[in-house]
Amino acid sequence: MTAPSIWPIPADLRRAIRRQDFHSHTAGQAPGHAQGNLAILPRDYADEFLRFCRLNPKSCPVIGMTEPGDPSVPELGAGIDLRHDVPAYCVFRDGEFSGEVADLGELWRDDLVGFVIGCSLSFEAALIDALVPVRHIENDHPVPMYNTSIRNTPAGRFGGNMVVSMRPMTPAQAIRAIQVTSRFPAVHGAPVHLGDPARIGIADLSRPDYGQPADMREGEIPVFWACGVTPQQAIRSARPPLAITHKPGYMLVADIRNSQLAAL
Missing domain, CATH: 3.40.1640.10 (PSTPO5379-like)
Structure with missing residues (x-):
């Protein structure tokens, strides 16, 4: 079957x-x-x-x-x-x-x-219910994820930098996404950054470090959430x-x- x-x-x-x-x-x-x-x-x-x-x-x-x-x-x-x-x-x-x-x-x-x-x-179903589009689900591929320049707070041998996931949205959709995801701190909560990716050390959105790139459309901005791939950077440390x-x-x-x- x-x-x-x-x-x-x-x-x-x-x-x-x-x-x-x-x-x-x-x-x-x-x-x-x-x-x-x-x-x-x-x-x-x-x-x-x-x-x-x-x-x-x-x-x-x-x-x-x-x-x-x-x-x-x-x-x-x-x-x-x-x-x-x-x-x-x-x-x-x-x-x-x-x-x-x-x-x-x-x-x-x-x-x-x-x-x-x-x-x-985990919070993407809530985004979809709130009529906020989730591009990588629409296109059936993994979410794009990026290494950043945001330093983790070290604990003993573990350190490194934060990894983020990205979803493209219009500014109005991003505001709604902040409202929706703030309810879910156990699954990363609200975004950590939106807009200019260079401000968090990302040089090229078309080349994610993990996952696949999402197509950015006219009028959209990148919205970034902290990502659970961050432990991989801590493990490297x-x-x-x-x-x-x-x-x-x-x-x-x-x-x-x-x-x-x-x-x-």
Whole structure:
């Protein structure tokens, strides 16, 4: 049977990922349900990374955390297994990217701790409900993401710069988007910048560091949100012997609803 383009039920989507029947980005999947960024680190780095997240809540709002060696995150959904439930993972060794894998069965260790970090894909259903267009969903590709010159607040070995995601909008749509996303601090909340990308160290919007470029139309401005890919920059700074993240745009889709993460 041909897989649906949109999986409405998170558990069904995760089962398809485990069977390796789903290999795509997750933007627009399971509308209304929370999505999460992933960072997995050895136990002796976990406390330091958690402190980094607490010092950088815009880019790294933790919505779930595992016990060492346990891949489940019961507060986000029954049966979630971080070893198998993300469409693609990035592996880092000594802080350097070493490749992508589709499953963590052979890499998982008893000392690994998983962190699930709120993702801006979670508030996109609310934007669409508010009649604010989301270009990368319309065009069916991952959101464009960029490294910036905005410094993270360091915590021990973890530092680096913030990563942002970008959505093109008219100024009126951007104002509405600020109102909508301010309700969701657990998934990055309001934008961190809008307008001139050079002011945050982005030289060329047509060349994102992650994801795919979004076409900017006449009368639109770029609107930037803090992004859960920021831990990848922190990992490069800390240089742990092993670290694992999601592939940007290829998220963990949880059972909890976005409304459960809303502040208002």
